[in-house]
Amino acid sequence: MITGVAGFIGSHLADRFIKEGYHVIGMDNLITGNLDNIAHLFPLKAFEYYHHDVSKFVHVPGELHYILHFASPASPIDYLRMPIQTLKVGSLGTHNLLGLAKSKKARILIASTSEVYGDPLVHPQREDYWGNVNPIGPRGVYDEAKRFQEAMTMAYHNYHGLETRIVRIFNTYGPRMRVEDGRVLPAFFSQAIRGEGLTVFGDGKQTRSFCYVDDLVEGIYRLLLSNYHLPVNLGNPSEITIMDFAHEILKLVNNPKAHIIHNPLPVDDPKQRQPDISLAKKILDWEPKVSRSEGLKLTYEYFRQVVKGDGNH
């Protein structure tokens, strides 16, 4: 079962598990998901869909072997718009799914995030770093829900002996990201294609490290089937400033009308972020294979289909 199945990562996970021969039950309440992402799965016998909010009691008939909990608003503007739902899906939703996993004797993998490290004082971030989070800042609703989620998951593991896995996901990109989700890559691609200003927040010196979705899915697949229950970072260590990232997208889209503009830096925006993936390398024999230039080309193919350009390029 995959929660958040109509979302960006959830839908790619569903594809992968179906390809591996699993029967997939997908769940979503579509507050940020989109059925277009999974429309191709509906005709398949191996796929079932439930429209449900996992913050409410979750009932699934029959056997269940694996649960992957990927339901949550995940972009800063989404969780600012839906702070209570964000807190609920990370806490109450996670509790419901842990309870379901316990009753079905299923293994559960929980989607955590690099946001548990907050605006990190240690660089790059290793799993044993405890983070620097402002609990009451605008990002607190997401960061603290995810930190609670990890604590709850470990409690079910330690107290009930539940088989649990925790992945800390760093910035990920690829086809099926929502055009209007506010995150940097959909924003820059859609602005470049439309011939608008790319909205660099602040001076653009803040850094992120972007992982192509296929690499992430491979890591999650390996982690689920591993026997490691503590949190594992998955991401691409190749770090770039947001300003340089804007230039990469300008060059790729090559729309003469597109240019760079500056908007204010959001409150508590992390200044730098780069995963230390030594643990994933060691226990999963995993590292990203898709370079940013390759991944951006693949993603551009998607965005040029879904974003209407200005017709001049």
Ligand code: UDP
């Ligand atoms: N950002 C930006 N312009 C945008 C959207 C985001 O400069 O239109 C910056 C944002 O301030 C942050 C980085 O890009 O430093 C990544 O933001 P995103 O919302 O994608 O995710 P985050 O990593 O902050 O959760």
